[in-house]
Amino acid sequence: MKQYSRIFKYLRVYKAKIFLYFFCTLLSILFSIISIGMLMPFLQLIFLGNKAGITTSSSNAIIQWINDFLNNSISTRGNIPTLGFICLLMISFIVLKNLFLYLSYYVLNPLKNGVVNRLREDLYDKLLQLPIGFFTEKRKGDLMSRMTTDVAEVETSVVGTLEGWIRDPMTIIVTLAVLFLISVQLTMFILIMIPLLGLVIGRITRSLKKHSALAATKYGETLSILDETIGGLRVVKAFTIEKIVRNKFFTINKELLTAKNKVSNRRDLASPLSEVLGVILFTAVLYYGGRLVLKGHFLEASVFLGFLGIFYNIINPAKTLSTSFSNMRKGAAAINRIEEVLNTPVTVDDNPNGKKITSFKYKVEFKNVSFAYADAIILENVSLTIEKGKTIALVGSSGAGKSTLADLVPRFHDVTGGELLIDSVNIKDYSLQSLRSQMSIVTQEPILFNDTIANNIALGYQGASRDEIIQAAKIANAHDFIMQKEQGYDTNIGDRGNKLSGGEKQRLTIARAVLKNPPILILDEATSSLDTESERLVQDAINNMMQNRTSIVIAHRLSTIRHADEIIVLQKGKIVERGTHEELLSQNGFYKKLVEMQEVR
Numbered sequence: 001m002k003q004y005s006r007i008f009k010y011l012r013v014y015k016a017k018i019f020l021y022f023f024c025t026l027l028s029i030l031f032s033i034i035s036i037g038m039l040m041p042f043l044q045l046i047f048l049g050n051k052a053g054i055t056t057s058s059s060n061a062i063i064q065w066i067n068d069f070l071n072n073s074i075s076t077r078g079n080i081p082t083l084g085f086i087c088l089l090m091i092s093f094i095v096l097k098n099l100f101l102y103l104s105y106y107v108l109n110p111l112k113n114g115v116v117n118r119l120r121e122d123l124y125d126k127l128l129q130l131p132i133g134f135f136t137e138k139r140k141g142d143l144m145s146r147m148t149t150d151v152a153e154v155e156t157s158v159v160g161t162l163e164g165w166i167r168d169p170m171t172i173i174v175t176l177a178v179l180f181l182i183s184v185q186l187t188m189f190i191l192i193m194i195p196l197l198g199l200v201i202g203r204i205t206r207s208l209k210k211h212s213a214l215a216a217t218k219y220g221e222t223l224s225i226l227d228e229t230i231g232g233l234r235v236v237k238a239f240t241i242e243k244i245v246r247n248k249f250f251t252i253n254k255e256l257l258t259a260k261n262k263v264s265n266r267r268d269l270a271s272p273l274s275e276v277l278g279v280i281l282f283t284a285v286l287y288y289g290g291r292l293v294l295k296g297h298f299l300e301a302s303v304f305l306g307f308l309g310i311f312y313n314i315i316n317p318a319k320t321l322s323t324s325f326s327n328m329r330k331g332a333a334a335i336n337r338i339e340e341v342l343n344t345p346v347t348v349d350d351n352p353n354g355k356k357i358t359s360f361k362y363k364v365e366f367k368n369v370s371f372a373y374a375d376a377i378i379l380e381n382v383s384l385t386i387e388k389g390k391t392i393a394l395v396g397s398s399g400a401g402k403s404t405l406a407d408l409v410p411r412f413h414d415v416t417g418g419e420l421l422i423d424s425v426n427i428k429d430y431s432l433q434s435l436r437s438q439m440s441i442v443t444q445e446p447i448l449f450n451d452t453i454a455n456n457i458a459l460g461y462q463g464a465s466r467d468e469i470i471q472a473a474k475i476a477n478a479h480d481f482i483m484q485k486e487q488g489y490d491t492n493i494g495d496r497g498n499k500l501s502g503g504e505k506q507r508l509t510i511a512r513a514v515l516k517n518p519p520i521l522i523l524d525e526a527t528s529s530l531d532t533e534s535e536r537l538v539q540d541a542i543n544n545m546m547q548n549r550t551s552i553v554i555a556h557r558l559s560t561i562r563h564a565d566e567i568i569v570l571q572k573g574k575i576v577e578r579g580t581h582e583e584l585l586s587q588n589g590f591y592k593k594l595v596e597m598q599e600v601r
Contacts, residue, residue, distance in 0.1 A: 004328075004335065006342070007158060010115045017111050018166075024104035025167045028097050029174050033310055035093035037178070040306030041069055042086045104163070112162050116155045119338070123147055126341055131348040132412040133373070141224025142217070146341055149219055150334040157331030161324035168317035168324070175313050182307050186289050190311065193281050194318070215263055216337055218256035225249045278315045285311060348414050354431035360438050360519035360550065362423050363387050364409065370417030371404055378404045379573045381418070388519070391551040393561035395594065396570035402554045405570070406522050409552065410436050440513035442542070444525040446505035448497030453482055454489040456497070456508055460516035468515060476511035476541040478504070510541045521551040558595055567591065 011018065073082040124147065135143075179187040229245055286308065293304050366384040370377070379401045386392045394402040407413050408420055411427060420427050427435055440460065448456050457472055458464040464472075469489065473479040481504055485491040497505045513521065523542060555561045562581045569577035569584065569591045577589050584591035 004158065004332075006119070006335070006339065007115060007154075010118050011111070014111045014114065017107050021104050021107045021111070021163075022166060022170075024100045024107060025163075025170055026174070028100040028104060029167075029171050031093045031097035031100065032171075033175060033178055033313060035090050035097060036309045036313055037306055038086055038090045038093065039309045040303055042083070042090075043302035043305050046302075104167070108163055112155075112159045115159050115162075116151065119154065120147070120151050123151065123338060123341060126344070129346050130341075130344060131346070131414075132407065133347075134344065139220065139224040141222070141227050142220030143341070144227075145216065145220035145223050146337050150216055150337050153216070153334035154331050154338065157327040158335065161327050164317075164320050164324040168321040171317040172314050172321075175310060178310060179307065182303065182310070183289075183292075185292065186285065186307060189288050190281070190285060190314075193284060215256060215259035216333060218252055218259055221252045222249065222256060225252060278318060282308075282312065282315060348411050348432075350432040351428060351430070354434070355425065355429055356434040357422065357425075357430045357438060358434070360388060360422065364520070364550070365421040365424070366405075366408075366418070367421065368418035369405075369408065369415050369420055371401075371408065371413060372416050377573055379408075382573075382575055384568060384575070386550060386552065387565075388550050389548065390565040391546060391553060391561075391563075393553045393555060393564035393567045394570060395555060395558060395561065395567060395591065397594075399572075400570040401573040402570055403524055406524060406552050406554055409520070409522060410439050410441065438518050439520045439522060440516045440518045441522045441524065442506070442509050442513050446497060446502070446509045448493060448500075448505055448508060450492070450495045452487075452490050452492055453485070453508065456493065457489075457511045457515055459512055464515055469511075472511045472515035473508075475514045475544045476507045477544075478507040478511050478541070481507075507541055510545055514545050519550060521546060521549050523551065523553045523555075525554050525556055569594075 073085060077085065127143070127147070176187060176191070179190070225245070225248060229249070289304050289307065293301050364386040366382050369379060369382045369384075371379040382401075382405065384392070394405060396402055404413065408415055409427075411432060414428065422430070422435070422438075449459070454466070454469050457469050461468075466489070470479060473482055473489075482489055482491070491499075493499050493505075493508075497508070500508070553561055553564060561567060564581070566578060567581060567584055568575055569589075571590060577584055577587060577591050579587070585595065
C-alpha cells in the first residue's frame with residue numbers, strides 16, 4: 001500500500017467528509033440487511049399458514065424476536081394484514097437504504113474529484129519547479145503521457161474505486177456480524193472458504209502492475225514519436241522518410257497493443273472469475289446449510305432462507321472488491337510513473353528566506369565556477385566579471401559551454417563548483433523570483449504562446465498598458481508589421497507563433513524583453529537562424545534594447561559582437577582567450593581562426 005501513500009495524504013484533508021461518507025454508508029448497509037432480513041418473518045408467516053401461533057425451541061435471539069414479532073402482529077392484525085405490513089417495512093427499508101447510498105455518493109464524488117485535481121496540480125507544479133536539465137534527459141511525449149494518461153488511469157483505477165475501499169469491506173464485515181448472530185456454524189464455514197477463493201483471484205491480478213507499466217511506457221513513446229513527426233513534418237516530407245517514421249510508429253504502436261491486450265485480459269478475467277467463485281461459495285453454503293436444516297440442528301427453513309438472502313448481500317461487494325483490487329494493481333503502475341516525477345529532487349531550489357534583489361547595481365562575478373552533469377564536465381574553473389552596463393560576448397565552437405555559462409546567471413542550473421555572485425552576494429542567497437525579475441532572455445528559437453500579440457509581449461509584465469506594449473514593439477522594430485495584421489495587436493499568432501515569420505517571432509520576443517525592462521539581458525544566438533533582411537531588423541532591435549543595460553551575448557556570427565566591451569572565447573569549458581575584437585585578432589589565436597573561417601564562408 002506504500003505506493004498509495006500520496007492518495008491517503010490527500011484524503012487526510014477531507015476527514016470530515018470521509019466520516020460523513022462512512023456514516024451514510026453504514027446506515028445504507030444496515031437498512032439493506034434489515035430489508036433482506038424481513039424475508040425471515042415473511043417466510044415464517046407463509047410457512048405458518050392459518051395456524052394460531054408460532055413456537056420454537058431455538059435459543060437464538062434473532063429467531064425468538066421474529067417469532068415474538070409475528071405472534072404479536074398476528075394477534076392484533078391478523079395474518080393478511082401482517083403480510084402487508086411486512087411488505088411495507090421491506091419497501092421502507094429499501095427506500096432508506098438507497099437514500100443513504102445516494103447521500104454517500106453525494107459526499108464522496110467531490111472528494112474523489114478533489115484528490116485527482118490535487119494530484120494533477122502537484123504534478124504540473126513539480127514540472128514548473130524542475131530544472132532545465134531534467135527536460136533534456138526526458139522525452140516530452142513520456143512526460144505528457146504521465147500528465148494525462150497516467151493521471152486518468154489513477155482517476156479510473158484507484159480514486160474511481162475509492163468507495164469500494166470503504167463500502168465493500170464494511171458491507172462484508174457488518175453482514176458477517178449479522179450472520180454470526182443467526183448461525184455461528186454456517187458463518188465459520190463461510191470464513192474458511194473465502195480466503196481459499198481469494199488466493200485464486202490474487203494470482204490472476206498479480207501480473208497486472210507489470211503489464212500496465214509497460215503499456216504506459218509504450219504510450220509515452222507513441223506520443224513522443226507523434227510530437228517529433230508533427231514538429232518535423234517538413235523534414236519528413238523533404239527527405240521522403242515517411243515510410244521510416246511510419247514503421248517506427250507502427251512498431252511501437254503494435255507493442256502498445258500487445259501490452260494493453262495482456263492488461264485487459266487479466267483485468268477482465270477478475271470479474272467473471274470472482275462471480276464463478278462466488279456462485280461456488282454460495283452453492284457450498286446452500287448445501288451445508290441445507291444439511292443442518294434437514295438434520296434439525298436448531299436452524300429452521302425460513303431462517304436459513306433469510307440467512308442465504310443476507311449472505312448473498314456479500315457476493316456483489318466481494319466481486320466488486322476483487323475487481324477494485326485488480327484495478328488498483330493496474331493503477332499502481334501509473335502511480336509509480338507519476339511518483340518518479342513528483343519525487344525527482346529539485347536541484348535548483350528556491351530559497352524561502354532568500355534576499356529580495358530589487359535592483360542591479362555593480363557587477364556579476366563568476367569565481368572559479370565549474371559545472372558538470374553526472375557523466376560530463378561542461379565548465380571548469382571559469383572566472384569572469386561583468387560590470388554593470390557592459391556587454392560581454394561568449395564565443396567558441398559548439399559544445400564549448402557558452403549557453404551553459406549564460407544559463408547559470410538566472411539559475412536554470414546551479415554551479416557544481418565555485419561561486420556566482422551578483423553585487424557581491426551569492427545568487428543562491430536571493431529568492432528565485434526576485435533574481436529572475438532582473439533579467440530577460442532572448443533565445444535562438446523564439447518561444448511564443450497561442451495567444452494574441454499583445455498578450456505575448458506583456459507576458460513578463462502583466463499590468464502593462466496598451467501604450468507601453470506599443471512602445472516596446474516600436475523599440476523592437478515590430479510595430480509596423482503588427483499594424484499590418486488584420487486585428488493588429490489583438491491578432492492570435494497560433495500555436496508557437498506559427499502564423500508569423502521567423503523574424504517577426506524574434507522581434508516579438510525582443511519586445512517582450514524590452515517591456516519587462518530588466519537591467520540584465522541574455523541573448524542566446526538571437527539572430528543565427530534568420531535571413532539577412534530579418535537579421536538586420538532584429539539586430540537593430542537588439543541594439544536598441546541593449547542601450548544602458550548589462551548584456552551577455554552568445555553569438556556564432558561574430559559580426560554581431562564586434563563592438564562588445566569584452567569577448568570571452570570558450571573551448572571545452574575553459575576560457576582560452578579574452579579581450580576586445582581588435583585585441584583578440586592581434587593575438588593570432590583561436591578567435592582569429594573563427595573570424596577567418598566565417599569570412600571564407
